[in-house]
Amino acid sequence: MVNTDILLDVQNLKVHFPIEKGIIFKRNAGWIRAVDGVSFSIRKGESLGLVGESGCGKSTTAMTVAQLQASTAGKVFFEGRDLSLITPKELRRERMNFQIVFQDPYSSLNPRMRAGDIIAEPLRIYARKKIISISKKEVLEKTASLMDRCGLPSSSADRYPHEFSGGQRQRIGIARALSLGPKMIIADEPVSALDVSIQSQILNLLKDLQQELDLTFLFIAHDLAVVEYFCSRIAVMYLGHIVETADSKTLYNQPIHPYTRALFSAVPLSDPRSARKRKRIILEGDVPSPSVVRAGCPFMDRCPDVMERCKVETPTLSNLDKNHQVACFLYDSPGKER
């Protein structure tokens, strides 16, 4: 049946948020189609990057995969199990396997808890619920070793989040996410709020942990260079859809979808000579609202290569080769070259 290599399999995921009007009698005035039919899978040990501009549905995808947000349609399989079919109790146990790390180390940590307790909390909760058995002493030992592994001095266990710098707070978030020994980390913009010199410290830590603990990553960022560096495969999102997916090198060297090409060409290069030589594709206009229902390709109004067909039909992901999928009518007929 299922490919045992696949850890996470997401099929045609949709998440629509109701737009409510009225104060007392709420009525539905439409839907925000935050995620609108997204499919991808992640192999064990792989890191899949999800990129796209703000509002394209990355966080909603992450929250839904992590079972912290209900889906409107579609399925999420973890190690072949359909997470929508299991009981809440089973889900609680399953959750140990996938943990989330958030962007904002300032708001995602409880300001009234000490660092050591923040990191130990998942262990304590799971012990209380008798899902794991671990003694008080073991909790302390485990916390100390997590802190050490994540580069936090053991003397800092008694300090509160505001006493830490942004980078250190992110280390606390990572240590906490690791406490239950997950197989997969869902990292939603884990370094976006950090300065570059600190960002590289955290990226190195995550990379080392991935190797040591054989972790699988769903890694979200809007910084293409970060994703390109961290991930082995990348999926590009636009307006709730995945428009292209390929291994990182291929996507960088041969971006195919007009949006991917524009996105890559818009990234400022930290290299003035290449920056001067490069020809940029400057897109016009803004991303349309995800609440407007319309036919056609999500990218049609900004696409430099838009055709009549794109305005009436929605392209689906099709294989260019086994590692490269694109949803664009320009590449619809097999063997067609650019």
Place this chain on the structure above:
Amino acid sequence: MGKEIILHVEGLRTEFQTERGIVQAVNNVSFVLHRGETLGIVGESGCGKSVTNFSILKLVQYPPGRITDGTVLYNEKDLLQCSEDEIRTIRGKHIAMIFQDPLTSLNPVIKIWVQIAEALRLHQGMSKKDAKAKAIELLKLIGIPDAEQRADNYPHQFSGGMRQRVMIAMALSCNPDILIADEPTTALDVTIQAQILEIIKNLSQEHKTSVIMITHDLGVVAEMCDAVCVMYAGRIVERATIDELFYDPKHPYTIGLLNSIPRIDQDSEEHLHSILGAPPDLIDLPIGCPFQPRCTHAMEICAYKSPPEFSMGGDESRTVACWLHEKEHAHG
């Protein structure tokens, strides 16, 4: 080509009185801006970029802030000695500014075109009708679709990128000599950032506007700037032309920063270089070099004596504040 100096900042110091002590936000900063040049000021958050920029236009609020020393020469006039009236004319008309968050600088209850027109009328004494026509023309110029209709919108009806374009339109409406852009694209997505940078680039070339581009993003510097100052803990630690900075960086901090950025074409197997630790607290600055606690090349002197800006081979526009480069400094 003789380069005409349009702004000369010398020995600028700005501090803030706080409960915990005095924050030395800007600590003896000097630089020159030439006509038509785009100068980058780059550094990580809290290093004093914005305070430098506010100090230039005397926008530092007292209390808690105070400019304690320095001169800012513009057209042979020291802006820091100007009266409030004088400086107000200069702001907007001669030196314009755009910020990271345009929403805070736009009035939410006034239509977009009215806000642009007000700037035009204030500084150029245009009639209301002319100002409206010019405002719409500016909106078209910066690529707002359906400019005639959108001119009647309020700021919240515009997206972040559109609002930033409006700010640029307003800033450039009076053909200022200098545009100070403080992280103008930091809050925007890359494709929108590319639009905005393109607009600034084109307009500054057409009108020979000098630009001070403040950013934490070395990519933006590489794309936009002719010359650059790297700031660390309230000081300029290195100044260079754009190519010198990227291909022959000297200060250990600059080198560390450049190596920390993941390159889009970098092999993911490699570890990223990183700088140990975090920037210092500007209240308890170390006595020596502010970068010394994080520096892998630190020598004995670095711990107790702050390095001056050594000019490389006598070139005033190529300086490094690091004891390692004392010898390259031409004496005399």
